[in-house]
Amino acid sequence: MNRVVSRHWIFLGLFVLVALTMGSGIRLDTPVSDRTAELYNFIESLPEGSMLLVSFDHEASSLPEIRPIGQALLRHAFRKNHRLIGMALLAEGTAIGYRLMQQAAAEYGKEYGKDYAYLGFKPQYIAAILSMGESIPATFPEDYLGRPYESLEVLDGVATYADVAAVLSIADGSLTTHWMEYGRARYGVRIVSGVTAAMVTTYDPYLASGQMHAMMGGLRGAAEYEDLIACPGGGKRGMLAQTATHLYVIVLIGLGNLSYFLARRKKEKR
Amino acid sequence: MNRRVALVICFGFGVVMFAQYFSKHPLARGVNQAVLEYWQIIFAFALLLGVVSFFQNNIKQIGHGSDRPYRTVSLVGLLAMPVAAVIGGIGAGSPFLWIFENVQAPMQSTVFALLAFFVASASFRGFRARSVPAAILLGAAILILLSRSAIGGPLSGWLPDTADWIRHHPSMAARRAILIGIGLGSLTTSLRVIVGIERTWLGGKK
Amino acid sequence: MSGFSLLVIAATDPAWFDVDKLPVLIAAIVSIIVIFYATFHRSRRGKFQVREIAGLKAVEDAIGRCTEMARPLLFTPGWGGDIQRPTTIASMNILAHVAEKTAQYDCRLVYPTHDPVIMAVAQEVTREAYARAGCADRYRQDDISYVTSSQFGYAAAVDGQISRLKPASVFLLGTFEAESLILAETGNSIGAIQIAGTDSTIQLSFFIVACDYTLIGEELFVASGYLSGDDSILASVRAQDMLKVLIGLLLVVAVVWNTICELTGAAEQSWWSF
Structure with missing residues (x-):
């Protein structure tokens, strides 16, 4: 009792x-850690107009932590005029990812189809990651809104991972591991991520070994990133x-x- | 006989998928792509199996009178979402998306948030300095907790550095060792499945 | 053209063989040889000895406790894995053993899962275990059920079952993610004996705090061999140990080699840079 x-x-x-x-x-003020600065510098260093594949690998449950992470990263990418392709490996991340992309795009006056596109959800994450390595249009013949892949200007010439600068996995679980094990190991695509605090230590070994290029972790990471892009939000x-x-x-x-x-x-x- | 056919299929696909990994040839890539597409199709049928089983099981249990309120809510949810999707679509402003954003997402976040409460109660109950190693573990936990909060840096400059050192050296070494062990375990199990020594996935050993 | 000639062509033609993956191929072949050696040479060596793991000894006690208290046993494989995941397969082997015992003791076994395929396999495994125990009539298919594929929906469903059924023992064996502590703490709150095991390193820390016994990483694979009494699984464990020694040696050589190269300033010239 x-x-x-x-x-x-x-x-x-x-x-x-x-x-x-x-x-x-x-x-509260949060000093920026080297780790968060690395991710910021990576996105900053990409040439303007680089293609980033943003994968929303999370469920609705982690939204309070994932939303600030996603918002900060998307705002930075759009501000740098990078082109973005959104997708989700978990069904529940699909609508959330689409909404986050729409909101961030609206803030920077970006146009759907021209500056970004959203491919939606693909089940069976391992199969989806591998399949995109062979052909992204074959994996997603249509975008989230049902338009043919070829009809979207932003997707012109994007056929495999070779045509994207990096995969940005926004995750609350171990799905980023699959991006590294299959996307990175098999097809050599660079993986960067924004993950929940609970997952940070899981990815430390991958970051140290170079299998993951850069990472931002948890609400603290989001707060630091918001400082870097001078755009306070849910993290702070x-x-x-x-x-x-x-x-x-x-x-x-x-x-x-x-x-x-x-x-x-x-x-x-x- | 059925089991033998399954084992032969498993062996064949295992060997082909292993071999195609080392090839860039269009034929190998085509085989890989085809197998991955079938994988997703099979998953869709498996999900259907789950939904049917869930439905049948709950109907039966409601009939028996066990956990009636909970099972009724489950079934209502199971039916409401696809019906809403069929009637109003799944786009912005649809009833489906409204239910998802205003019912499902908050409920899931609530269950996730329980984690914070359980972390608090578990740390009170289980984190005791019963021995020297336990005390070291406790000290490390407190350092990490402080370093990940906003007061870590301002409190002392060495605090985040020490916390990072703990995470990047002793902690990472242990995790790498566990990861290597798990990787080897996965490798041996996969090989045993491919050659047919491991048959649990078929539902039994014989 | 003979099969051997085809192999030679495939191995030497860059269109057929990706040379960048040669190190992976060598590592895979060495591993396969070691595993086959350990598996097929086991008969000459007699029984394998497994070091004492507290969690393994507790399995029998946990089942006995359920029988004494006339309460069910709850076994769940976690949300993180599917049937091809080795931890799920290891978990199935343990389930087979546990189900055989619950059948013998006439103790109810409840198995909620997030994956329909895992559900189907678990039903088969359990049915067969009950038949092996000579108690096929005690098998209840409805207790091996699919709840939902959603992570926290699954956590809520299993939590609900733990709270309502009040199982005397809870087995959390498989691939777990953030739901691990929610389940373990709920099990703890009703006073159940809890045996957990997973390959998710981050969740291990939660299990160690909240559960009575925890199988760490590959101990789960050992447990499946030990409990099922399957010598071929224990042979695989031996193969893993042999490979671990090999990797350990490789790491030592790499460290020594790299240190020498750094000290002599030969890092740039070394023919094989670690």
């Missing part, structure tokens, strides 16, 4: 803390809540250890 009660108090404390900090509107807004939550967890760990050592001392005295 005690355990249940303590769990409930912990949950309630967390809820109140997040609600208060999210509602406060305070934006969420940093106070994230910082407070981290401190809350540290306090809980401390309390847990305190109760553990007190109980142990009591036991030893007996």
